[in-house]
Amino acid sequence: AGMWLTAGEWGGPKAGETVETRLVRYRTVGDMSCTGAVDSDATTLDAVITEIAASRLTERGATRADDKMSEAAMEDRKREGYF
Numbered sequence: 001a002g003m004w005l006t007a008g009e010w011g012g013p014k015a016g017e018t019v020e021t022r023l024v025r026y027r028t029v030g031d032m033s034c035t036g037a038v039d040s041d042a043t044t045l046d047a048v049i050t051e052i053a054a055s056r057l058t059e060r061g062a063t064r065a066d067d068k069m070s071e072a073a074m075e076d077r078k079r080e081g082y083f
Helices: 045-054 059-063 065-069 073-079
Strands: none
């Protein structure tokens, strides 16, 4: 299964990937470089809370791009001084 990632200064597209304009949100603020986007039409805090409450999927586990790269991706980033 794929993951929606941001295009532009933080990443892609890679060869063979296409860019689409979508209405999305991210699990946390400032997380675009390492977290997949969630399709969303929520435009208010209340609407986001309603979406999250109705979801059957934990966004943290489903949207962390680092987890898809390797089991130790976060630890590797820490060693490289990212955090």
